[in-house]
Amino acid sequence: MAERARDAGIPVVALAGRITLPPHVLAEYGVVAAVSLLDLVADPQDAMTQAGRWLTRATVHALEGA
Numbered sequence: 001m002a003e004r005a006r007d008a009g010i011p012v013v014a015l016a017g018r019i020t021l022p023p024h025v026l027a028e029y030g031v032v033a034a035v036s037l038l039d040l041v042a043d044p045q046d047a048m049t050q051a052g053r054w055l056t057r058a059t060v061h062a063l064e065g066a
Helices: 002-007 023-028 044-049 051-065
Strands: 012-016 031-036
Touching: 002 012, 012 051, 023 031, 031 051, 044 051
Parallel strands: 012 031
Antiparallel strands: none
16 A cells, blocks of 8 residues: 555555554655554553554654654
8 A cells, every 4th residue: 555655656654553664664665654553652452442542642643753
């Protein structure tokens, strides 16, 4: 999906529970910002049970940094 967006000139913001790829690799796919929920909350269970809350915060964090 990110490659197709990149090819169309559309920047990509990645939000995920955990992001394991380094920023330079993400950038190759057109990802301009990436936030892992586990960078915002230490407890994986909390990240899953409160996913909406943490995805909202991750989105704000990504857009402020993008």
